[in-house]
Amino acid sequence: SYELTQPPSVSVSPGQTATITCSGDKLGGRHVSWYQQKPGQSPVLVIYQNVNRPSGIPERFSGSNSGNTATLTIRGTQAMDEADYYCQAWDSRTGVFGGGTKLTVL
Amino acid sequence: EVQLVESGGGLVQPGGSLRLSCATSGFTFSDHYMDWLRQAPGKGLEWVGRIRNRANSYTTEYAASVRGRFSVSRENSKNAVYLQMSSLKTEDTAVYYCSRPLEGAVTAFGYWGQGTLVTVSS
Numbered sequence: 054s055y056e057l058t059q060p061p062s063v064s065v066s067p068g069q070t071a072t073i074t075c076s077g078d079k080l081g082g083r084h085v086s087w088y089q090q091k092p093g094q095s096p097v098l099v100i101y102q103n104v105n106r107p108s109g110i111p112e113r114f115s116g117s118n119s120g121n122t123a124t125l126t127i128r129g130t131q132a133m134d135e136a137d138y139y140c141q142a143w144d145s146r147t148g149v150f151g152g153g154t155k156l157t158v159l
Numbered sequence: 160e161v162q163l164v165e166s167g168g169g170l171v172q173p174g175g176s177l178r179l180s181c182a183t184s185g186f187t188f189s190d191h192y193m194d195w196l197r198q199a200p201g202k203g204l205e206w207v208g209r210i211r212n213r214a215n216s217y218t219t220e221y222a223a224s225v226r227g228r229f230s231v232s233r234e235n236s237k238n239a240v241y242l243q244m245s246s247l248k249t250e251d252t253a254v255y256y257c258s259r260p261l262e263g264a265v266t267a268f269g270y271w272g273q274g275t276l277v278t279v280s281s
Contacts, residue, residue, distance in 0.1 A: 084264075095274060096256075101264050101269070102264055147222055148194070148196075153204070
């Protein structure tokens with residue numbers, strides 16, 4: 054089965070750039086989405102089709118996808134961005150998620 | 160405004176069955192795919208299953224972990240989607256979310272409900 058691998062945790066200082074990676078075989082040939090989930094809340098889509106931001110998502114969130122790695126970048130990270138982040142793709146008509154990355158802003 | 164509201168969660172014994180419902184509003188229901196996802200306590204997200212729209216003959220797909228035990232269906236007259244779960248196992252304990260893809264991007268889970276908790280335990 055297809056697997057997506059994320060680092061368990063990433064730390065960033067306020068105002069700096071946070072980078073969260075997602076690795077999978079030939080991932081660059083797939084559409085990757087990213088979700089933000091804060092404690093006790095439902096996930097929120099922040100990036101879809103590798104690079105697109107849904108309405109209402111701040112411009113500081115951006116995505117890229119090439120080769121075997123997709124990347125979520127948060128520029129000017131704010132305290133409110135502290136959350137779990139999940140990458141997601143499709144394989145053989147089934148949805149696949151990465152294990153999630155806990156972003157700590159300190 | 161798109162709204163998704165799950166219901167039907169609760170405590171069920173291993174081997175038992177449960178049906179979850181998701182009431183929707185704010186969009187033309189029959190035009191859209193619908194998904195079920197879940198999250199075990201303290202764990203990550205897992206996609207469970209999908210039912211496509213009218214144009215794609217309402218076909219379904221399932222995760223390997225639930226195939227043969229779970230079934231997704233929809234009732235367009237009620238703008239509702241269902242998840243029928245049978246032969247439940249303790250590892251099916253999770254918050255179950257209903258989701259709808261974003262417009263023009265069926266690969267992305269654009270809208271989510273608040274979730275309903277299913278606990279499988281004796």
